[in-house]
Amino acid sequence: MTSVTVLGLGPMGHALATAFTAAGHPTTVWNRTPEKGDDLNAIVADTATEAITASPLVVVCVLNHQVARSLLDTDALKGRTLVNFTGGSPRQARAMATWAAEHDIGYIDGVIMATPAAIGGPEAALFYSGSGDAYETHRPALAALGENANYLGEDPGRAAAFDASLQDLFWTAMSGVVHTFALAAAENIGPSDIAGHAKAMLGFFSDMIDQVARQVAAGHFPGDDSTITSAAAAMDHILGTIRANDLDNGVLSAARAEMQRAIDAGYGSEGVGRLAAL
Structure with a gap:
């Protein structure tokens, strides 16, 4: 069994x-407040450096990359593998990988899509x-974190790029969900009436999603089912209702403006998948 070090015992690090x-x-384990490790069947180190030297596999899960860098002793990490579960951008992940390579540290960037x-x-x-x-070496140990693991390739920013893309979908959709209930309430529709x-x-x-993915891959965006122009007209009707109820229209207005840019560029008769390729 590979020895593992975990730096950072917030809710995710503790998990x-x-x-x-x-x-x-x-x-x-190590944390600035060491008592967070008292309920773990683990050794609680006095310093981050002490924790790092205890294991060939070091996992860091803290607030941001700046905090992570401040904890990581390059001399102690030399020759070890660092798995960074600290959230960040693809650019930050690539910068961290460059820094790790300069100090002879194996680097894996990790993203967790779970609670x-x-x-x-x-x-x-x-x-x-x-x-x-490094991933193949430590894959058996990392399997302890979950069976649904996906290795995405040598580009250290790729996991963060997947995360950003999927989170973009999630939060844009969640904005639509909460706005649906706000607009429904303004028109005297109860949440239980519209939720189903x-x-x-x-x-x-x-x-x-499958349809748009195929179109983007092929570079062909037929408007057989719906065109950008018709979608824009539908948005205009919805925006009229939103504005009549004095609700925020920022998100849908931004989507409508994107449609207009496509129409102005001559793509109005194509399908909405074209927007992914502008």
């Missing part, structure tokens, strides 16, 4: 350490990118 210990990996409670189970989706050799219909509408999104 990571718990999963490693549950799988039988000797685990050393802390899901860590260690089949629901936890994990994305990894960076050193393929909203779920039914979202049900066909899976097929739409």
Whole structure:
């Protein structure tokens, strides 16, 4: 069993350490407030450097990359593998990988698409990118965090890019969900009256995602089912209702402006998938 170090015991870091210990990996942890490790079956180190030197595999999960860099002793990490679960951008991940290579540190950037409670189970989706050799070496230990692991390639920024793209979908959709209830309430429609219909509408999104993916891959955007021009007209009707109820229209107005740019560029008769390729 590979020895593992976990730096950072916030809710996610604590869940990571718990999963490693549950799988039988000797685990050393460090946190600025050491009592957060008292309930773990792990060694609580006095310093981050002490924790790093305890294991060939070092996992860091803290607030941001700046905090992570401040904790990481390059001399102690030399020759070890660092798995960085600290959230950040693809550019930050690539910069961290460059820094690691300069100090002879194996680097894997990691993204967790799950809640802390899901860590260690089949629901936890994990994305990894960076050193393929380092990933293969430590894949058995990382398997303790969840069965749904995806290694995305040598580009260390690729996992963060997947995260940013998927989170873009999630938060844009969530904005639409909460705005649906706000607009419905303004028109005296109760949440329980519209929730089921909203779920039914979202049900066909899976097929739409596949359709747009095929069109983007082929570079061909037929408007057989719906065109950008017709979608823009529908948006105008919706925006009129939103404005009449004095609700915020920023998100839909931005989407409508994107449609207009496509129409002005001569793509009005094509399908909305064209917007992904402008």
